[in-house]
Amino acid sequence: MNNSARIDQIIATHAGREGPLLPILHDVQKEFGCVDAEAEAQIAHGLNLSRAEVHGVVSFYHDFTAAADPRAVVQICRAEACKARGVEALIGAAEAAAGGRVRISTVYCLGLCSVGPNARVGSDLHARLDEAALVKLVQSA
Amino acid sequence: MTIVRISDDALALACGADTVANAFAEIGCTVERTSSWGMHWLEPLVEVNGTGFGTVTPDDISAILENCSTKSIGKIADHPFIARQQRLSFARAGRTRPLSLEDYEATGGWAGLTRARSLMPDAVVSEVTLSGLRGRGGAGFPAGIKWQTVAGAAGARKYVVCNADEGDSGTFADRMLMEGDPFQLIEGMAIAAHAVGATLGYIYVRSEYPHAIAKLKAAIALAAEIIAPFQIEVRVGAGAYVCGEETSLLNSIEGKRGEVRAKPPLPAHSGLFGCPTVINNVLTLAAIPHILIEGGAALYDSHGIARSKGTMPIQIAGNVKHGGLFETAFGITLHALIYDIGGGTASGRPVKAVQVGGPLGAYIHPDRFDLPFCYEAYAGVDALIGHGGVTVFDDTADMGRMARFAMEFCAAESCGKCTPCRIGSTRGVELIDRICAPQATVDAVAALPQMHNAAKSARSRAEDIALLGDLCETMKDASLCALGGFTPYPVLSALQHWPEDFEPEV
Numbered sequence: 001m002n003n004s005a006r007i008d009q010i011i012a013t014h015a016g017r018e019g020p021l022l023p024i025l026h027d028v029q030k031e032f033g034c035v036d037a038e039a040e041a042q043i044a045h046g047l048n049l050s051r052a053e054v055h056g057v058v059s060f061y062h063d064f065t066a067a068a069d070p071r072a073v074v075q076i077c078r079a080e081a082c083k084a085r086g087v088e089a090l091i092g093a094a095e096a097a098a099g100g101r102v103r104i105s106t107v108y109c110l111g112l113c114s115v116g117p118n119a120r121v122g123s124d125l126h127a128r129l130d131e132a133a134l135v136k137l138v139q140s141a
Numbered sequence: 142m143t144i145v146r147i148s149d150d151a152l153a154l155a156c157g158a159d160t161v162a163n164a165f166a167e168i169g170c171t172v173e174r175t176s177s178w179g180m181h182w183l184e185p186l187v188e189v190n191g192t193g194f195g196t197v198t199p200d201d202i203s204a205i206l207e208n209c210s211t212k213s214i215g216k217i218a219d220h221p222f223i224a225r226q227q228r229l230s231f232a233r234a235g236r237t238r239p240l241s242l243e244d245y246e247a248t249g250g251w252a253g254l255t256r257a258r259s260l261m262p263d264a265v266v267s268e269v270t271l272s273g274l275r276g277r278g279g280a281g282f283p284a285g286i287k288w289q290t291v292a293g294a295a296g297a298r299k300y301v302v303c304n305a306d307e308g309d310s311g312t313f314a315d316r317m318l319m320e321g322d323p324f325q326l327i328e329g330m331a332i333a334a335h336a337v338g339a340t341l342g343y344i345y346v347r348s349e350y351p352h353a354i355a356k357l358k359a360a361i362a363l364a365a366e367i368i369a370p371f372q373i374e375v376r377v378g379a380g381a382y383v384c385g386e387e388t389s390l391l392n393s394i395e396g397k398r399g400e401v402r403a404k405p406p407l408p409a410h411s412g413l414f415g416c417p418t419v420i421n422n423v424l425t426l427a428a429i430p431h432i433l434i435e436g437g438a439a440l441y442d443s444h445g446i447a448r449s450k451g452t453m454p455i456q457i458a459g460n461v462k463h464g465g466l467f468e469t470a471f472g473i474t475l476h477a478l479i480y481d482i483g484g485g486t487a488s489g490r491p492v493k494a495v496q497v498g499g500p501l502g503a504y505i506h507p508d509r510f511d512l513p514f515c516y517e518a519y520a521g522v523d524a525l526i527g528h529g530g531v532t533v534f535d536d537t538a539d540m541g542r543m544a545r546f547a548m549e550f551c552a553a554e555s556c557g558k559c560t561p562c563r564i565g566s567t568r569g570v571e572l573i574d575r576i577c578a579p580q581a582t583v584d585a586v587a588a589l590p591q592m593h594n595a596a597k598s599a600r601s602r603a604e605d606i607a608l609l610g611d612l613c614e615t616m617k618d619a620s621l622c623a624l625g626g627f628t629p630y631p632v633l634s635a636l637q638h639w640p641e642d643f644e645p646e647v
Contacts, residue, residue: 018414019376021396026348026377060398060556062380063348079310079550080496080543084459084534085487108382108500108550110349111313112152113532114181114457114464123351125155 309499498527562625
């Protein structure tokens, strides 16, 4: 099945729902790692929206990206509670360990605010990180 | 056969609960996965024959089973952290399996819904009003009044929407409730639906909470027959903090950009898809089943002080020794929360500041730690309790940097609809930078040819501070929602109480 047929299938899965756009975008992002211009156009056509409307939504939310990034991602929480527990002192080491292979991304809060610094790789959560543990996490991502 | 109880809450998992649970299972123990007690510094917390063991690793297992472990904390329910609480919404925390209908029923589940359905809808609304319950999302609007408005509004359809976009740093009560006791939230929504005449409900959960999303979906499937004909669907956010604001959340469910709507119309009159909509926070809806049992409203009203009634699940977070979930009646002081219950900072250093109410809450100075935890007392000192998050900072915190971060965060998360928030936040970052490192040059914006009224000579540091004050006033008064409107609280409180942290480095 080519990409276009798969996107049509995703659109069809959600078409009967109220407000189907976000569920569709989530599925497309998950499957292709991005919602690119072609996908935007196809979704707009499928839902009878303008391309601008779909692009406006895609560009608004942090979870949707215009181009796929093949690198592994380590999300590090840098919100207040993790700052209070010293996350900022670990960022340099994490970035050095990441090099060009891993993408370090900032997330504002994983909801584990009493046991930070915290990070997430895929659906795995990690708490009570110190520099050594975070570096190890980045290296194994 | 030894029964071992270990939480499967996301925080316990992050601390290694699965590894411990698997190790117990491998040697033949029966492992039950429960909700979390909320004593986060002890996770993974293991319960064997009623006795708790904190921060367990697989290496501790043999000592635990041979009854000679030094990690015993005694009977968990008798631990001072638990015994001091007044748990209504979190009464089941640590005690039941989140997706067990059997456990839920055995602990009083569905009693509120059964009784509510035996009453006329307006009687249900009156009981909620009588209980004094106020919205737990932050604004503290009386829940009964909101429901009454929706019940009285004309509309072809009505909706119940649960705001589970818990984006505030320092808060995790919604997450714990959705993961630990999802049926209670579902029951609360079903009662709301009966009270206002809604047939469909949505729970909007942030995408950062995959475990909560999975639990809710499973729980909704299990409870579908019980709550029928009412139906609930989970909708997943997409990483926008501002979608925790109710009107932007509604836009997001509709498949639009999460931009804030101007009010009026209120969502109660014209909410989701233009229909009358009850939109309440997770904790508000989760308090409902308890209120609707016989005598529940009066009992709820008997807790708390002044106009802050009932209990608040307070989240103790940040640099604190004993962090976790502490549900108690309104009125407790920060001093009690941080020192008596929280045990002071995790680092062992002195407490410098406490931010109450998430990223938009004021930084509170230790001088004010005797303030009673309630909506009015906090409003009286230009602070807010918000969603009940308490984030502790030790004396290494740089409040100038934290103030800058508040503005940076607002700039990153602004929906862009209103000018004070969209532009003010970026100008705020620049101003704080100038205050902390004064420049001899005219600032770049003031130098633009179209800035006719701006002074053409460089501002002094005192003028920059005054300008920051003006900017914050504008943001407070003229922003459409709490993001731009409340960002000045952390900024101004930091500047007021810790001006030395804004001094230029020598």
